[in-house]
Amino acid sequence: MPTLVLIDGSSYLYRAFHALPPLTNAAGEPTGALFGIVNMLRSTLKARPDYAAFVSDASGPTFRDALYPEYKANRPPMPDELRAQVEPMCDIVRALGFPMLRVPGVEADDVIGTLAHQAAALGIDVIVSTGDKDMAQLVGPHVTLSNTMTNATLDSNGVFEKFGVRPDQIVDLLALMGDTVDNIPGVEKCGPKTAAKWLGEYGTLDNVMANAAKIGGKIGENLRSALAHLPLSRQLATIKLDVALELGPKDLILRDRDVDALRDLYRRYEFNAALKELDGGAVTDSASVIKVAPQYRNRAVEATDLDPALAAKGEYECVRDAAALDTWLERLRQAPLIAFDTETTSLDPLRAEIVGISLAVEPGKGCYIPLAHDYPGAPAQLDRAQVLAALKPILEDPARPKLGQHAKYDVNVLSRQGITVRGIAYDSMLESYVFHSTATRHDMDSLARRYLGYTTIPYEAVAGKGAKQIPFGQVDLEQATCYAAEDADITLRLHSVLWKKLADEPALRQVFETIEMPLVPVLARMEQRGVLIDTQALRVQSHELAKRMHELTQRAFEIAGRTFSLDSPKQLCAILFEELKLPVVVKTPTGQPSTNEEALDAIADQHELPRLILEYRGLAKLRSTYTDKLAEMVNPHTGRVHTSYHQAIAATGRLSSSDPNLQNIPIRTEEGRRIRQAFVAPPGYKVVAADYSQIELRIMAHLSGDQGLLGAFTSGLDVHRATAAEVFGLPPEQVDANQRRAAKAINFGLMYGMGAFGLARQLDIARNEANEYIARYFSRYPGVRSYMDGIREQAHRDGYVETVFGRRLYLDDIRSRNQNLRAGAERAAINAPMQGTAADIIKRAMIAVDAWLGDRDDARMLLQVHDELVFEVREDALEPVTVGIRERMSGAAELAVPLVVDIGVGTNWDEAH
Known part of the structure; x- marks a missing residue:
């Protein structure tokens, strides 16, 4: 059947404006919403519809305003940055050849509804391209909705699954719920679930109203209070299907593109990928703007970065006999890099059993070696012990570089099989994390979509979901091979893209090679040891x-x-x-x-x-x-x-842990400290806790270069007492406990962007008094003020700040239109370099201490929490081990002030801390 695509231009314009960062061209003209619209239109053209139209709202009032003067009264005026993109949008729509409809007196929804109704009657399949939930009332046998921003489609079943009602009940659902954006009155506190429940029971709004007396509770009272205005709400929510139009569905023929006009428009707004496509260059569907506002220049993956070959389907082999295994073993021995992955019975690596192993040595090709697939009719598989024995020399050879996606999990899984994986040179998860920690999640599915334009097979597609999900060992071998081998293959493809990005940024590459990758085996060993x-x-x-x-x-x-x-x-x-x-x-x-x-x-x-x-x-x-x-x-x-440590979550570079989360055990309460008392050493050993003293303040002194702070730390003074002496104009020996507490609040509060209001509340003093404290502080420590002003300016200029070691900490909201979000990003700009540098320092310390301890059995590193490392040390080795730990932790960075490490010893963690 012929197809008509109706594009809800008004909806997409706003959605693109709010979804994308504030992109600009070289002239400073805003282009973000325009860019989103252009990509959506180009995607529509690639689908080659028989008919299409771009529909947007005309200016001026509509019939709904006459029905209800308060309709949309709460909507704010269009932002100037968006208004500036409306006419260029219209120019591009026309140049692309789309018929463009703007009908006075009605909304775009009504025009789309009328055309969809007419086209369906003619046997034309209609796709309404929109993100507006109101359009669900149009869905029927010939009409579906498609949201190109989320790749979601809705047919009749999809509408019911999403909203809990049929398409013909959507208007009644909207009337009951009301709409705060459009200012349509509904039933107070009636959400989608309540409205769907009523319509499921009574069928229609009229029947719900007729049975209002039967509905109890406060919500029943609200329904009865709304009876008078519900018919009007339904009328306002109903899309017209009979708008008088000059053009019918079959008149909506796409014209030839005006190439010259498009070229001028694309050049002006610097849509380089679209321009390349216009001039005959090959690009993928995931086009992106080349010129973005400077602070977002590293955010987007540009079209020129995407290699179509890396988005192609792979070729995968199921290895089930000795000959095939031998062939792959030889490939591994000859390969410059081996990507590997395991399929298991559990997400807990230290309880998981191996079901199979996947391998890849060149992009686009991979294999899966099934080891424990057990279902009726399952083909014969190689013996697990023999396969692992054959792989062991390769996996344990440090001279053979290896690659994983979250490789630490697979290292721990294989450790239970007696295999100590060595030579892990790369991890695609960590490559992405170091390159840009907040650009995306760092799981394989997200990375493949972003950096390859590739959609991976979801686990649910092969194993099912919910109560019907089966263990991976019961998945059919053909499906299992496609899913598992893809993991190794995509890991290799991701590395080919991400490593180039890191290689172009020497500081980031240094962070990856000297901090994150060396830490992987250290964390793996800590997780394997666990704590008593x-x-x-x-x-x-x-x-x-x-x-x-x-x-x-x-x-x-x-x-x-x-x-x-x-x-x-x-x-x-x-x-x-x-x-x-x-x-x-x-x-x-x-x-x-x-x-x-x-x-x-x-x-x-x-x-x-x-x-x-x-x-x-x-x-x-x-x-x-x-x-x-x-x-x-x-x-x-x-x-x-055995806790699990996570390297690729916190934007600042700090480690987090789960199962259990050891970072959140409170230490300021007796109950929290008692929990730490349960972390004990085995007989003959002691718990040793080594903690950096005031590390973030020391980093502040280093970064700001303030002579007062530097002098306090270099002289070994109590920095809070020294600050109090400066702020209150007293000799240090005359500072009392309350003044020291105030100085401590200022020292730490300013690092986190605390203002006078927060300080006043924390110290329970008047706001003007807090203002005076802060003013005195900055007059005594002018270098701190200069640092804060400078780092805020840098953040606005670059969109990120850096640690001492070059890790980038992106600030996504630094140019947000929302003042609160922007202010929060500015506060983060001050603190992030200190938190991030502290994270880098303790990671460097862990690597150094682990290398020094080696395989000795008289001392083991067990835990990392914030700025603290926890060990169990044999009693007869306490003195040399604590000396060695202090030396390596103190030497983890060269700052302008000394790094001081406090070490405690006890029978349990609390006693040692």
């Missing part, structure tokens, strides 16, 4: 926490005068804000009173109950996260808990 846990101590503490939580619950009941659930935000709202009349300081995104930690903390000085709830929640979190869970996490094979 006193499970009995945790059980005792868990029981005590439960007892205290019960006491807090009973006290809460006494205060409230009735029982309620301390875990229910709704019931807490009723008690705190309706019954106790406490002020609402923080609201949810929907405008409701919030009961989150920030909200309770803000009113904790006004009543006992919010303080009690905060204590209850803190204990509940400790219990659920640690005292109850840690014992369950003990590995049955090792008798230890």
Whole structure:
């Protein structure tokens, strides 16, 4: 059947404007929304529709404004940056040959609805290209929706799956929900689920209204209050299907492109990929603008970077006999680089069993060696022990470079098979992370889409999802081979792209080669060792926490005068804000009173109950996260808990950990410290904790070059006391505890961008007094002020800041139109170099300490938390080991001030800290 594509131009213009960064051409003209529209139109042309039209809103009022003067009254005026792109958009649409429709008195939706209705009656298949949910009411046998920004399509089944109602019920759904953007009144607090539930039960809006008396609770009252305006809401939400149009569906023929006009437009707005395509160059569908605002220049993958060959389908072999294995072993021996991956039974590498191994040595080709596929009719497979024995010399050879995507997981999996993988030279996940930590997620699927224009096979496609998901060992070998071998192949392809990017940035390459990659085997060994846990101590503490939580619950009941659930935000709202009349300081995104930690903390000085709830929640979190869970996490094979470290998550370069998350154990409370007491050493050993002292302040002194700070640290003074002496104009020996506390708050607060308001609140002083403190601080430490001003300016200029070692820390919101987001990015610009440098330093220390310890059995590095390293050391080796640790941690960086390391020893982690 012929196809008509109707493009919702108004919807896409706004969506592209808000979705893309503020791109500009060399003349400074905004191009972001225009760029999004151009790519969408070029994609539409590649599909070669029989008919097409670009439909946008005409200026002036519409019939809906006459029906309801408040219609869209809350919409802000079009931003100037967007308004400037409207006429160029129209010029490009016409030059591309699209019929362009703008009909006064109605909206683009009504024009699209009328044309879709007419075309369907003529037997023409209609694709409505839009991101507007209102258009779902048009879906039918000949009409589907397509969102080119998300690659999502909606037919009748898709509408029901997404909204819970049929297309013919969408208008009634919209009427019940209302629309805050268009200012359409609905039923207060009636969301999509409630509206869909009512329509599922009663069928139509009229029937819902007729049965309003049967619906109980507050929502029923809201429905009955809305009965008078619901017919109007339905009328406003209904797309017209009978607009008088000069052109019918078959008149919407694409004209020949005006190549000369397009060339001028593309050159003016610097759409180089589109220009190359216009002049006969080969480009992919994932075109991108070449000239972007300077701070975003490294954000986008440009069309010229995408090699079509890297997006092609691969050729994969299933290795099931000795001859094929021998052939691949020889390829591995001759290969300059080996990409490898494992398929397993678990995401926990230290409990996972190997199901198969995939390998690749050249892009586009790979193999899968199944080792444990077990299903009815499964073909014979090679013996697992023999395959691993054959691969072991290659995998353990440090002279044979290897590549993985999150290779640490596979290293740990293979360690359980007695294979110590050596020679891991590259990791595509870390290449992406170092190149640009916030440009994308760093999983393979995301990286393949971004850097290759390739869509990988999702795991659910071969194993199913939800309750019906089967283990990978039960996946058909043909499907398993396509999925698994693709992993190794795509890893190799990603490396071919990402390594070139790193090679062009010497500082980033240095971070990758000297920090991130050497750290992989260090973290792998730490994860494999694990840490010993006193499970009995945790059980005792868990029981005590439960007892205290019960006491807090009973006290809460006494205060409230009735029982309620301390875990229910709704019931807490009723008690705190309706019954106790406490002020609402923080609201949810929907405008409701919030009961989150920030909200309770803000009113904790006004009543006992919010303080009690905060204590209850803190204990509940400790219990659920640690005292109850840690014992369950003990590995049955090792008798230890094995956390997993993540290198490619935090934008600053800091490590994070999970299962368990060791970064968030509180140390300022007795309960948190007791959890650390459960981390113990085996008989004959002690726990050693080595912690950098005030490392971020020392980095601030180094980066700012402020003579006052440098002098304090170089002289070994108490820097907070020295700061207090400067701020308050006193000799250091006369500084009291409160003045030192104030100075400490200033020292750390300014590093995190804290202003007078935050300092006043933290110190419980007047805002003008806090302003005076800050002014005195900067007058005594002018280098700090200069550094802060300079780093903000650099961030605006470049879009990123750097650590001492060259790691880039991108600030995505530094030129945001939202003032709060922009201010947050400016605060981050000040702190990120310090946090990032601290992260780099402790990583360098870990690499140095691990290399020094080697394979000795009298000392083992176990944990890394923030600026601290934790070891277990044999008692007779404590002195030389602690000396060696301090030397290597202190020598991890050459700063303008000394790096000081505090070391403690104890029978458990808390005692050593």
